[in-house]
Amino acid sequence: MSHLTAKYLAPRLGALVALTPFSVDTYLPAMPAIASQMTATLNEVSITVPLFLIGFALGQLIGGPLSDRFGRKPIAVIGLSVFFIASLLMTFANHIDQLYWIRAMQALGGGFATVVASAMVRDLFSGKDSARVFSMIALVMLIAPLIAPGIGSLILHFSQWHSIFLFLAFYAALLFFLVKITLPETVSNERKQANKQQPWNTLLSNYKIVLTHKRGIGFLLAQGFASSILFIYISESPFIYMELFDVRPEAFPFYFGLVVLGVIFFNRVNIGLLKRYEPRQIVLGVIIAQSIFSLILIGYESVFTPNVFVVLLLMFFVIGLLGAITPNILASYMDFFPHVSGTANGLISSSIFGFGGIMGVVMSELHNGTLQRISSFTLLMSLISLFSLLLLAKVREPIKIPD
Incomplete structure (x- = not known):
């Protein structure tokens, strides 16, 4: 595909993927208001973040292989x-249990x-090219968490929290027409016909292909635990800033936005590094750096009384480095599975949100009203990600792309 085609696809796919941060971040400033109206605690309302991530992961786990069989666009439209x-039903919720079910x-x-x-990207690109396109998509997508809380605050200023979900419904409607009109179908008719002729248990065999690939699983686990750091931060950010x-x-x-700027910054740095290094080489160095900054954050909190601006600076690096981690892990992982890219993408995408959701629930249970508990859990996630890359993904070895 041409460079122009990459530039054409990246902002559109970025807008589609931005549905996730808009869904998670726009209502963060409204959490105290939601808790007050529903006679719930802030922690109970915060659970809707990991709950959303788990449901999102399940949707990707099912939607990925279905997109291999029926095409990318029909699954996106559904x-x-x-x-x-x-999103429309959410505006009628008046109890925390209703909020949980509709959110799911x-x-x-x-x-x-x-x-x-991501499956569309793998249909069209591989290697460094796919890493560059993933980085371009991530840059577009990262605008959403930068502006989403501001949109939520603005809506709250003029209306109630219900209007935030009307905004999300409007955004979904815009994406519906964007997908229908401007995005190409990247699964050929011949490939769809061939996939439809295969028995349904082929979906399970495709997952077996991915799940039995040791190096692929190493990258998948590394991404899942690394992404948990971001989602723990998102879930705990109302507590960190508005309570602590x-x-x-x-x-x-x-x-909130200053930390997101870190992700954008390192995303741009990553695009420059890809001109000289392979994705697997970059991600190893970046995760080591993330672990070091997480350790510095714990040391600072142990010795000094935390200052919000020092915490922001350290979070800028701890969270921001994910801007260089995710595109390179995705590119490395997807190169192993060119023939089942939808299934592979569904699995790693669901792991990103599934791990984030589960670890968010674990963090809420471990929540003790201190920042140190959060930063210690963050360091643990970063170290597990690092060891997954070294021991399972064998990140220091070259990746051979199957024919």
Whole structure:
């Protein structure tokens, strides 16, 4: 594919994938208001973040192989339709249990909608080219968490929290038409026909292909645990800023956005590094650096009384380095599975959100009202990711792309 085609696809696929951070981050400033109206604690409302991630992971796990069989666009359209309906239903929720159930439905639709993006990239690109396209998509996608809390705060200023989910419904409707009109179908008719002629248990055999690939699983686990760091931060950010450091809800987007700028910064650095190094080489050095900064954060909190701006600076590196981790792991992992890219992408995408959701729930159970517990858990996730790369993915060895 030409460079122009990459530039054409990246912003559109980025907008599609941005559905996830919009879904998670836009309502963060509204959590205290939701908790107050539903007579719930802030921690109970925060659980809707990992709950969404788990449902999102399930949607991707199912939607990935279905997109191999029926094509990328039909699966995305179905997912966006479900997401749209759930977002409208969310405006009628008046109890925390209702919020949980409708949020799970919204998550399933979102998983179906966005799982096709990485599969489309793998249909068209490989190696360094795919890493560059993933980085371009990530850059577009990262605008969403940068502005989403601000959008939520603005909506809260003029309306109630229910209007935030009306905004999400509107965004899903825009994506529906974007997918239908502007995105190409990257699974050929011949390939779809061949996949449809295969028995349904082929879906399970495709997963077996991926799950029995030792190096592939190493990259998958590394991504899952690394991504958990971001989702733990998202889940705990209302506590960190609005409770621990007494930041006002209207100022919350500023603090949250500074850390997201770190992800954008290192995403751009990564694009430059790809001109000289392989994705697997970059990701090893970056995860080592992330572990070091996580350790520095723990040491700072142990010795000094935490200052919000010092914490922000260290979080800028700990969270920001994910901007160089995710594109390179995705590119390395997807190169192993050119013939079952939808299934492979569904699995790694679901692991990203599934691990994030599960670890978010674990973090909520371990929550003790201190920042050190959060940073210690973050270091653990980073170290497990590092050892997965070294011991299972054998990241120091070259990757041979199958014919």
